[in-house]
Amino acid sequence: MERIIFYxxxxxxxxxxxxxxxxxxxxxxxxxxxxxxxxxxxxxxxxDYNFLAAIQLTIYAGGIxxxxxxxxxxxxxxxxxxxxxxxxxxxxxxxxxxxxxGVFLFTLYSHDxxxxxxxxxxxxxxxxxxxxxxxxxxxxxxxxxxxxLLLAAMIGAIVIAKGNxxxxxxxxx
Amino acid sequence: xILLSITENIHNWLFSVMxxxxxxxxxxxxxxIVYLTVFAVAGLFLVLLERRVAAWFQLRIGPNRVGFQGLxxxxxxxxxxxxxxLTGTDRADKFLYNLAPYFVxxxxxMALAVIPFSKDFHAFDINIGxxxxxxxxxxxxxxxxxGGWSSNNKFAIIGAMRSGVQTIxxxxxxxxxxxxxxxxxxxxxxxxxxxxxxxGWLIVQGHIPAIIAFMxxxxxxxxxxxxxxxxxxxxxxxxxxxxxxEYSGMKFAYFFLAEFINMFIIAxxxxxxxxGGWLSPFGITESIPELGVFWFLxxxxxxxFLMMWFxxxxxxxxxxxxxxxxxxxxLPINLVNIVLMAVLVxxxxxxxx
Numbered sequence: 028m029e030r031i032i033f034y035x036x037x038x039x040x041x042x043x044x045x046x047x048x049x050x051x052x053x054x055x056x057x058x059x060x061x062x063x064x065x066x067x068x069x070x071x072x073x074x075d076y077n078f079l080a081a082i083q084l085t086i087y088a089g090g091i092x093x094x095x096x097x098x099x100x101x102x103x104x105x106x107x108x109x110x111x112x113x114x115x116x117x118x119x120x121x122x123x124x125x126x127x128x129g130v131f132l133f134t135l136y137s138h139d140x141x142x143x144x145x146x147x148x149x150x151x152x153x154x155x156x157x158x159x160x161x162x163x164x165x166x167x168x169x170x171x172x173x174x175x176l177l178l179a180a181m182i183g184a185i186v187i188a189k190g191n192x193x194x195x196x197x198x199x200x
Numbered sequence: 201x202i203l204l205s206i207t208e209n210i211h212n213w214l215f216s217v218m219x220x221x222x223x224x225x226x227x228x229x230x231x232x233i234v235y236l237t238v239f240a241v242a243g244l245f246l247v248l249l250e251r252r253v254a255a256w257f258q259l260r261i262g263p264n265r266v267g268f269q270g271l272x273x274x275x276x277x278x279x280x281x282x283x284x285x286l287t288g289t290d291r292a293d294k295f296l297y298n299l300a301p302y303f304v305x306x307x308x309x310m311a312l313a314v315i316p317f318s319k320d321f322h323a324f325d326i327n328i329g330x331x332x333x334x335x336x337x338x339x340x341x342x343x344x345x346x347g348g349w350s351s352n353n354k355f356a357i358i359g360a361m362r363s364g365v366q367t368i369x370x371x372x373x374x375x376x377x378x379x380x381x382x383x384x385x386x387x388x389x390x391x392x393x394x395x396x397x398x399x400g401w402l403i404v405q406g407h408i409p410a411i412i413a414f415m416x417x418x419x420x421x422x423x424x425x426x427x428x429x430x431x432x433x434x435x436x437x438x439x440x441x442x443x444x445x446e447y448s449g450m451k452f453a454y455f456f457l458a459e460f461i462n463m464f465i466i467a468x469x470x471x472x473x474x475x476g477g478w479l480s481p482f483g484i485t486e487s488i489p490e491l492g493v494f495w496f497l498x499x500x501x502x503x504x505f506l507m508m509w510f511x512x513x514x515x516x517x518x519x520x521x522x523x524x525x526x527x528x529x530x531l532p533i534n535l536v537n538i539v540l541m542a543v544l545v546x547x548x549x550x551x552x553x
Contacts, residue, residue, distance in 0.1 A: 089338025
């Protein structure tokens with residue numbers, strides 16, 4: 028049963044990933060990408076990692092895709108088509124993709140995976156404790172680094188959005 | 201435990217007459233059918249309720265001719281919508297145009313699955329329930345954006361953009377106000393959240409910050425369902441019908457139903473998180489668990505009525521007022537509120553009995 032669902036999800040992911048890069052309508056590509064991301068969330072649900080699945084839905088489907096749709100809505104007209112790249116470019120891109128796929132497959136098949144029976148669902152409380160634990164195996168350092176990064180991004184966004192206004196206010200003050 | 205015994209009997213019977221794999225698929229289909237029915241019935245009933253409440257506020261009578269007190273009015277409307285022609289604009293992106301209503305509908309249905317109607321009437325008791333609800337509600341807006349863009353209509357796209365801005369901003373407040381309550385419960389699982397409320401509803405347990413969180417949740421919830429006074433999306437005096445201007449017949453009805461179901465979901469979340477879900481007040485009917493659905497629906501309907509009250513009382517906000525309300529008032533209030541709640545829980549100042 029789970030195997031069947033996995034293959035269905037994998038099929039959806041691959042089909043929509045190809046559709047996403049080959050579609051000539053920009054917003055359709057974005058929607059195909061959304062389907063890919065949602066199916067990945069489905070895979071996470073399948074392996075009982077609900078938290079990551081919900082994160083995938085919130086961040087990628089709800090956040091990034093909406094952001095992309097917004098930018099498409101602002102710049103793109105409904106009748107526009109994306110132009111087809113030159114054959115030479117297509118071949119180079121195809122080769123690079125195959126190379127990447129090769130590296131992935133090689134790593135996957137050369138790594139010795141340990142199969143764990145009886146997987147338990149990760150509790151949110153455990154994730155929270157791990158994130159803030161400074162003992163061995165804790166994630167406090169990356170957590171803090173990311174929060175600093177986000178703060179920097181926010182300040183940057185404000186500076187860009189305010190633009191001239193900010194420096195003018197400083198001069199008068 | 202009538203409900204439980206029915207579902208258990210069906211479960212046992214299914215597994216006795218067919219192999220386990222088939223039986224579980226059949227079971228899933230049955231649950232899906234039950235939820236689709238709930239979806240349709242609740243949607244139609246809420247539309248009727250809205251019209252009656254609106255009439256009451258405007259000193260009219262409202263629909264009362266079709267069936268007893270107009271109970272079949274929305275059913276007739278639905279049949280009318282089913283028979284209507286499905287129109288569309290020239291040069292619209294047909295694929296996305298047809299896809300958009302399903303985004304809205306599916307996200308509403310998925311959210312409905314996590315809501316505990318009673319102790320046993322709970323399809324998907326996931327351990328991240330509340331977070332899952334927030335995640336799902338962020339997908340519905342994609343349907344609105346797509347519908348607005350792919351109908352190739354200026355009014356529709358303006359409506360869609362407004363909706364996007366509004367939903368993304370207010371999602372923050374919905375999430376943060378629910379997070380405030382999670383500080384008390386310490387769990388995201390909805391069944392456990394209700395279990396905790398056996399020693400007092402959370403709005404009592406958390407008193408001041410809980411009441412603030414409840415108010416923020418209701419305001420931002422109303423905004424997220426795009427209802428008046430936050431219905432910039434379909435401001436009829438400016439935008440025609442907003443993002444669904446070009447939709448007709450059943451596709452329009454999907455958007456329309458989803459709006460009402462979303463209102464129901466917001467009210468249901470509020471009832472579950474703040475007012476004890478299917479728990480009876482002071483445990484008066486604790487010995488009769490069948491009444492759980494009844495109490496849940498009563499609480500939800502009171503909150504739905506509150507949202508309708510908003511709709512027919514307040515005038516519509518401007519876009520800048522809308523965003524000011526969210527970013528300059530609700531968000532800071534929320535952030536302070538979380539800290540307040542954390543202090544409350546830390547010092548053990550919650551009220552329990």
